[in-house]
Each structure stands twice: as structure tokens, then as C-alpha cells.
Amino acid sequence: MNKVITAGLELMPPEFEAGLDVWSSGEGTPGSDTYDGVPNAAIVVADADFAGCLELQKLASTQKLRYMGKTPLLPGCYLQVKARIKAVSGALPTVRIAAWAGDSSDSHVAGVIEVGSSTTLTAYGTVVEVSAIIGTGSRAGVDMPWGLAATYGHFGLDLIGPNGGVVRIDDIEITDLSSAFLRDMVSVVDVTDFGAIGDDVTDNTAAFEAADAAAAGRQILVPAGQYFLAQTVSLNSPVFFEGSLRMPVDKMLLLRKSFDFPSYAAAFGNEEEGFKKAFQALLNSADHESLDLAGRMVTVTAPIDMQAAVPNRSSYSTRRVIRNGQLAASGGAAWDTDTWNEQATYDPNDPRKLKNVNNIANIPVGALVEGAGVGREIYVRSKNTGAGEITLNAPLYDAVGTQVFTFKDFKYMLDFSGFSALSKFGMTEVEIQCNSHCSALRLPSAGTVFSLDHCFISRPKDRGITSIGSGCQGILVDNCQFLSAEEAATVPNRSSVGINVNANDAKLRNNRVTKFRHFALLAGANNTITGNHFFQGDSIAGGVRTAGLIMASTYCASTISDNYVDNCFIEWTNEQDPTPNFSGGFSFSALSITDNVFLSSDVAPWFSYVVIKPYGTGHFLNGVSISGNKFRSINGNIDRADRVDTSFSDLDFSRSKSVFFEGNTFHGISTAVASPLRIRHEQATVASTWTVSTAGAMPFQGRARAVDAVVAIGPMRNSSGTYQYPRPWVQLEQGSNRDEVKLNWGESLRGEVQVVVRVDK
Structure with a gap:
């Protein structure tokens, strides 16, 4: 680079013979004294060494010589100032290149170096060359680094040392030396x-x-x-x-x-x-x-507050993605869970609030809440420290009154909870390697369509993905692997959870999930859970199993299809209902469980694959389809594939509506259930009333509430063996469990019939 060529700069000062009125004895600034007509300066036209030169006698302690023209200094430019000088008579002085730095407003730039290295003249008639480099950058070889403030200089030299000596100075040269400082x-x-x-x-x-x-x-x-x-x-x-x-x-x-x-x-x-x-x-x-992480691994030593990293943004709603790499936690105290046990009051009339919370300032947003009557995956969504109130992500089912609650602040590698809202944010082909030190992701309080695609959530200490509010609305988790840190633990000793969702429209598709306590808790509606493989077994013979998938909303409006449910079960609850007794609405409704593979091994005989757990009285089934599933138990039979967990209450089977449990296969299961249920009943002795038992094969051991058909198989005979062609009338919900029907013929008959019984009306 040469600015003389590329920028058309005029760098060279005029020759001394052109006149000394542009050569200053001061700093070269306008109005400073010049050498024109002074007695100690003269032009020498012919010199043996210099074609033309300035003869100057040193009379001041620092005899200055400056060109009064403004020599420009552009950013990135390096100028070399060079002078040839010889002593003629008198005391021998010391010489150095010197300058005055000026800015764009013609003010002096203070604090910069304005002199070069000094050379002492040692003999008369010997030509000595002095030079210095001036530039914007502080580079090796630069004598006067001026930075960007200086835009020009008045360049020349100084004579210092003893006075009285006479020297001759050849014309001063200024050249662009920028190219010497450029690597390329x-x-x-x-x-x-x-x-x-x-x-x-x-x-x-x-x-x-x-x-x-x-x-x-x-x-x-x-x-x-x-x-x-x-x-x-x-x-x-x-x-x-x-x-x-x-x-x-x-x-x-x-x-x-x-x-x-x-x-x-x-x-x-x-x-x-x-x-x-x-x-x-x-x-x-x-x-x-x-x-793009470009395939790199990022070592993370402490939780990353993602909002604190962007302090000018409290919310964001434009699509953004992190892709293609790995974030790996390294050990340290920064990941330790903080726990508080504090008293608070809960009122189901204000179902998402804890009030009068002791030491509320210490309790962070995003902490897990535990206590009597508190459902699973309840978190602090926000807090009002002045009012002593905490807002929860969901109501509590039976925590009325005052008690001591436990608050656990798990530490997450990427914590988005500081955002008031974050929408359309995603991660693709990223492994979050927690290494048993920390949890993986904590979602923002609000937002839509957070997405993970082809990601790994590897060995989280406590949680994989946690939603503390509605930041999970429309969440998409596709083709991901959730790899537990608790694979070596037996099922009862596991505590980690893959993901929880509070809002609607979750899509969990084609994921593989290993040995968490729970794969997912979904508390919203309109979910699609398809193509996943989640397994949670251990090697304990006759062992217990935990829920792989928890549906924590009565009106579910969700589809669970084409999954591989391995050594765990689907649990349907209303544990986030502040008034868990049924008082209106649709109750347990709108859930489809279709075309899944259910497999278990070495489990207790009371284990079941689909479990409904009402937390209050009066609930019933109202639109449930369980069809096309493959149920299989190996290394020991189980009693049935379906069950009601009556720890808190049973279902009201007198109100069952639109329940379809059909087209499933059962292997290693003692009771195959169905509705409509086809039963072949043979009456060997004549009777006018035949009692037909469903033998517990009604779904969830419900009632026999309807008969769709009664078809005779072969002839019906009376006591004398004469063929009869009667039409029976039916009595429903018979027997102590109300799971029997009675066929009334009007006369005593024997024979065989096929009866189609339903658990609903």
C-alpha cells in the first residue's frame, strides 16, 4: 500500500531553495516564526555533498526546524521522515527527527511521542542520516505512534546539545512506508x-x-x-x-x-x-x-443465564437457532442445587399463588416446589417480593392452608427463564452434555414454538427440559435422545424427569428416552406424542415401574400413537386441579392411545400399561380410544393392561361415555379387556335368566353399561329339548361389581350365545 499512489497524497516538503518562509523555527503551526531572513539561517546553493541545502547555526537549547505545511496522516498509514546533515564548524550538536501532531480541528494532540531517536554528530564534514517512522499504529519499528486522533503533522528535526555550532541540512524527505507494515x-x-x-x-x-x-x-x-x-x-x-x-x-x-x-x-x-x-x-x-457451533465443544463451568447475556432484550420473537455442536458441563460447586424450606399459605380460590412466603427474596424464579398436596413438576413462575407472593406454573390439588414447602433450585446449563417471553427459538443437532453435574434447559416464562431437533440431552442431573410457565406453548421436540444419568439406579431410586409441559400443543416425536423416572409430564391439551421409544426398567425381578408419560389434564385432546412404551406406563391424572373433585366439565376425556407397542419384563403382576389416577371423586371417562396396541409381558404374566389407581379415588363408571378399547393384542396378560367386548356364554342347564359375566374384562374394571347384540350360537332348547326362538331382554350393571348382565328369556332355556357388552352408553 502506498498512499501517495492510492490516495494521491502530497507528502514531500518543498526544497529549501524554494524559500524559507514555509520553514518554522517553532512548531510549524500558523503564525509561528520562520527562518526567512533570520541571520542564523541561509541557503547554500552548491555544496560538495548536497546539491542545495540549509545552513543553520544552533542558537537555542532546542533549535527546531518544522515544515509549516500539513502533512496528512491517514488511518493505517506509516510515514518515514528522513534528513541528511553534517557539521561544518563550532560545537557538535545532537540531531533527531521531530514533529508536531495535529487533529482535524487543528488542535495539538497531547500525549503522543513527537521525537525520534537522537544521533550526536562526531566530526566535521561527515554526512549523517537520521530518520523516524510516524504512524497510526503502535507497531515494532514505529518511533511515533499517533493513533487515530492525529490527522496531520508538521515534520522536521531538532538540534539539541551545545550551542554555537553550524550545520548543513539536505532537503527533508517524507515517504509512505505503509507497505512495510502489512503482512499481506x-x-x-x-x-x-x-x-x-x-x-x-x-x-x-x-x-x-x-x-x-x-x-x-x-x-x-x-x-x-x-x-x-x-x-x-x-x-x-x-x-x-x-x-x-x-x-x-x-x-x-x-x-x-x-x-x-x-x-x-x-x-x-x-x-x-x-x-x-x-x-x-x-x-x-x-x-x-x-x-453455528461448527462442530465444536463448548466447555461450560457454570449455569449460563441466557437473558443476562443479552441485557438489552427481555423478550424476543424472531426465529433464531443454535446448531451443530456440543455444550459440555465441567464439575464444580456452581452446579449445586440450592434448597429452601419455607412456610407459605395456599388458597384454592387463588390456585396459582403461594402467599405470605417466608424469606421470599431467597427463593429464585424457576425453583421446583414440593410439599403435601403438591403435584409433580410444580415450579415458581414469578414472584412479588414486596407482597410476599409466588406465582406457580400450575395449581396444587390438596395444599389448602399453611405449611412448610420445599423449594429446590436445580442448576441448568442453558437457563432461559430470565426472558419474559421467547418465541420461535430452536436448537438443532446440539448435544447438551450435562455429565451428571447439572440439568439441561430451563425454558422462558412465556413464548411459543421452542424447538429441539436431532439434539441430545445427555446425563442431566435432575431435569432435561423444564418449563416454569407457558414458554412451552407449541413446543416441538423431534428426533432427540434423552440419555439418563440414572441408568445404574433401580427404578424407585430415580428422580430425574426428561421434560415437562404446562401449555398446549406439544409435539414429542421420534425421540429415544432412557431410564428417567418419567419421560414427560404434559399438563396441557392438544398434544401429539408419536414415534417415541421410552424405557425405564431395571434388573430387579418383580420390580416396580414408574410412569413414562404423565398426562396431567382431564380434558386431554391428545394423541399417543406409534410409540414403544418399554417397562413403564402411561398415567392420566388431574393432579394439577385445585378442586380435584368433579364439579363440572368433561372429566377424563378426549384421549387417543393407538398403535403403540407396550412391553414389560420382570414386573410385579399388578403392573399395568395404562393407568388412570383421579385425585378427587366423581370423575368418569368421557371419550377415550385405546386401540390397535400391542401389549406384552415377558418373564412373568401381569393381571391386566389397564388399571385405575385408587390411591385418592375411583372413577364413577356409571357415567362412562364413548369409551373404545378394541383391536388390541395381549400376550402374557391374564385379562384381555375390550369395549365393545364379545363374550361367548354357554348355559348348560335351563334357566329363564342367564347371568353373563365379563370376568373383569371391562376396561379399567368398569361396569357393563350396554349390550349391543345377543346372537344365538346354535339352537335354543327348553327343558324337553324342543327348539325355541325367543328374544331376550337385558338387565345391565348386575352383580356386586356391576360388571355382569342378565339375559331374560321369558321361559327356561339352555344353549349358547355371543353377547357384545360395552362399558359405556
Whole structure:
């Protein structure tokens, strides 16, 4: 680079023979004294060494010589000032290149070096050359680094030392030496050429911006050093970092042409800090929809508060994605769970509030809440410290009054709970490797369509994905693997949960989930759970199993299809109902469980694959379809595939409606249930009333509430053996369990019939 050529700069001062009125004995600024007509300065036209030169007698302690013209100094430019001088008579002085630095407003730039190295003349008639390099950057070989504040200089020399001597000075030369400082004249622009100083103190914002402006698409080089940037910097050219940066948390580095994790990791010299700054830029730039981790592993030493990394954003709703890499937790006390046991009051008339909470300031948003009458996966959604109130993500089923609650703050690798809302955010092909140190993701309080696709949630300590509010609305979890940290533990000793959802429209599809206590708790409606394989067994013979999938909403409106439910079960509850006794609505309704594979081994005989657990009285089935499933128990039979957990209450089977339990297969299961249920009943002795038992084969051991058909198989005979052709009338809900029907013939008969019985009307 040569600015004389590329920028058309005039650098060379005029020859002395052109007149001394432009050569100052001061700093060269307008109005300073010149050498024109003074007695100690004269032009020598012919000299043996110099064609023409200035003869000058030293009369001042510092005899200055400055060109009064403004020699420009552009960003990235390096100028060499050179002079040839010889002593003629008298005392021998010392000589040095010197200058005066000026800014764009013609003010003096203070604090910069304005003299070069000194050379003492030692003999008369010997020509000595002195030189110095002036430039914007503090580079090796630069004598006077002026930074970006100086835009021009008055250049010349100083004579110092003893007075009285006479010297002759050849015409002063100023040349552009910028090319000597460029590593690659074509493709690299060095920030230090624009005044950047890697001392971790100087604010280099202006220098970086100037380098970017000059780069015009070429690569910017940040050489070794620690560079402080006090303000947000946006770079529109590719950047290569040998050195690293330091910035305030609220200031951003926007690498528009180098936007990927490796660039940010290099920029900040730390993977964790680089990830935070890259995420900050992702939410503050329209140029990129995703942050590419480029296959890199980011070592994470403490929970990352994702909102704190972007302090200018409390909410965000434009699609953004983190993709293609791994975040791995390293051990340390930062991951330890914090626990508080504090007294609070619960009123079911205000079902999402805890009031009069002791030490509420200590309890963080996002903490798990446990206590008597508290359902699973209840979290602190928000709090009002002044009012002493906590808002919960869901109501409590039986916690009325005052008690001591336990609050557990699990630590999450990526914690989004600081966002008031975050929508259309996703992660693709990312492994969150918790290494048993921490949980994985805590979702924001509100938002829609958070998505994970082809991701790994590996060995979370407590939770995989936690929703503390409605940030799970429309969540999409597809083709992911949830790998438990509790695989070696027996089922009763497991406590980790893969995911919980509070809002509607969750989609869990084609995921593989290993040995958590629960795969998922879904408390919203309109969910699709399809194609997943979740398994939770252990090697204990006759062992217990926990729910793989918990549906915690009575009106479910959900489809569970084509899953592989392995050594666990589907549980349907109303544990998030503040008034769990049925008082209106649809009760347990609108759930379809179809075409799944259910498998268990070495389980207790009372184990079942579909369990309904009402937390209050009066509930009933109202629109349930369980069809096309394959139920199989190995290494020991189980009693039945379906069951009501009556720990709190039973279902009211007198109100069952639209219940279909059909087309399923049963292997290793003692009682195959169905509704409609086809029963072949043979009456060997004549009787006018035949009692037909369903033998517990009504779904969930419900009642025989309807008969769709009675068909005779073969002839009906009376006591004398005569064929009869009667039409029976039916009595429903007979027997102590009300699961029998009676066929009344009007006369005593014997024979065989097929009866189709239903558990509903």
C-alpha cells in the first residue's frame, strides 16, 4: 500500500531553495516564526555533498526546524521522515527527527511521542542520516505512534546539545512506508495500523471501526494482545483473531462476515464467554438466523443465564437457532442445587399463588416446589417480593392452608427463564452434555414454538427440559435422545424427569428416552406424542415401574400413537386441579392411545400399561380410544393392561361415555379387556335368566353399561329339548361389581350365545 499512489497524497516538503518562509523555527503551526531572513539561517546553493541545502547555526537549547505545511496522516498509514546533515564548524550538536501532531480541528494532540531517536554528530564534514517512522499504529519499528486522533503533522528535526555550532541540512524527505507494515498487502488489514493497542486498558472501539472501514471486504487481523472495546462494534469484514477482546456485558461484537462460534471463541479467548457473546449477537443482528457451533465443544463451568447475556432484550420473537455442536458441563460447586424450606399459605380460590412466603427474596424464579398436596413438576413462575407472593406454573390439588414447602433450585446449563417471553427459538443437532453435574434447559416464562431437533440431552442431573410457565406453548421436540444419568439406579431410586409441559400443543416425536423416572409430564391439551421409544426398567425381578408419560389434564385432546412404551406406563391424572373433585366439565376425556407397542419384563403382576389416577371423586371417562396396541409381558404374566389407581379415588363408571378399547393384542396378560367386548356364554342347564359375566374384562374394571347384540350360537332348547326362538331382554350393571348382565328369556332355556357388552352408553 502506498498512499501517495492510492490516495494521491502530497507528502514531500518543498526544497529549501524554494524559500524559507514555509520553514518554522517553532512548531510549524500558523503564525509561528520562520527562518526567512533570520541571520542564523541561509541557503547554500552548491555544496560538495548536497546539491542545495540549509545552513543553520544552533542558537537555542532546542533549535527546531518544522515544515509549516500539513502533512496528512491517514488511518493505517506509516510515514518515514528522513534528513541528511553534517557539521561544518563550532560545537557538535545532537540531531533527531521531530514533529508536531495535529487533529482535524487543528488542535495539538497531547500525549503522543513527537521525537525520534537522537544521533550526536562526531566530526566535521561527515554526512549523517537520521530518520523516524510516524504512524497510526503502535507497531515494532514505529518511533511515533499517533493513533487515530492525529490527522496531520508538521515534520522536521531538532538540534539539541551545545550551542554555537553550524550545520548543513539536505532537503527533508517524507515517504509512505505503509507497505512495510502489512503482512499481506492485498488481503489483511491490521487493527494496530489504526491505533489499536492490546494493553487491556485502551478503548480500541474507534481503531476497530476504522480498520473495518478501510478493509472494504478484506480480512481484518487482530494481532496478539488483549484489546478492550468499550462500545458495541460491528465489523463488516472477515476477522482473524490472534489476540483477544474484552468488552462490557452490555456491549456487543457483531461479526457480520465471521458469524460462527469459533470466531467468537477466538475473539474472547474463552469458549464460554465466546458463546455468550455469540448468542448476544444472534439476538441483535438481522444478518444471521442461526449460530453455528461448527462442530465444536463448548466447555461450560457454570449455569449460563441466557437473558443476562443479552441485557438489552427481555423478550424476543424472531426465529433464531443454535446448531451443530456440543455444550459440555465441567464439575464444580456452581452446579449445586440450592434448597429452601419455607412456610407459605395456599388458597384454592387463588390456585396459582403461594402467599405470605417466608424469606421470599431467597427463593429464585424457576425453583421446583414440593410439599403435601403438591403435584409433580410444580415450579415458581414469578414472584412479588414486596407482597410476599409466588406465582406457580400450575395449581396444587390438596395444599389448602399453611405449611412448610420445599423449594429446590436445580442448576441448568442453558437457563432461559430470565426472558419474559421467547418465541420461535430452536436448537438443532446440539448435544447438551450435562455429565451428571447439572440439568439441561430451563425454558422462558412465556413464548411459543421452542424447538429441539436431532439434539441430545445427555446425563442431566435432575431435569432435561423444564418449563416454569407457558414458554412451552407449541413446543416441538423431534428426533432427540434423552440419555439418563440414572441408568445404574433401580427404578424407585430415580428422580430425574426428561421434560415437562404446562401449555398446549406439544409435539414429542421420534425421540429415544432412557431410564428417567418419567419421560414427560404434559399438563396441557392438544398434544401429539408419536414415534417415541421410552424405557425405564431395571434388573430387579418383580420390580416396580414408574410412569413414562404423565398426562396431567382431564380434558386431554391428545394423541399417543406409534410409540414403544418399554417397562413403564402411561398415567392420566388431574393432579394439577385445585378442586380435584368433579364439579363440572368433561372429566377424563378426549384421549387417543393407538398403535403403540407396550412391553414389560420382570414386573410385579399388578403392573399395568395404562393407568388412570383421579385425585378427587366423581370423575368418569368421557371419550377415550385405546386401540390397535400391542401389549406384552415377558418373564412373568401381569393381571391386566389397564388399571385405575385408587390411591385418592375411583372413577364413577356409571357415567362412562364413548369409551373404545378394541383391536388390541395381549400376550402374557391374564385379562384381555375390550369395549365393545364379545363374550361367548354357554348355559348348560335351563334357566329363564342367564347371568353373563365379563370376568373383569371391562376396561379399567368398569361396569357393563350396554349390550349391543345377543346372537344365538346354535339352537335354543327348553327343558324337553324342543327348539325355541325367543328374544331376550337385558338387565345391565348386575352383580356386586356391576360388571355382569342378565339375559331374560321369558321361559327356561339352555344353549349358547355371543353377547357384545360395552362399558359405556
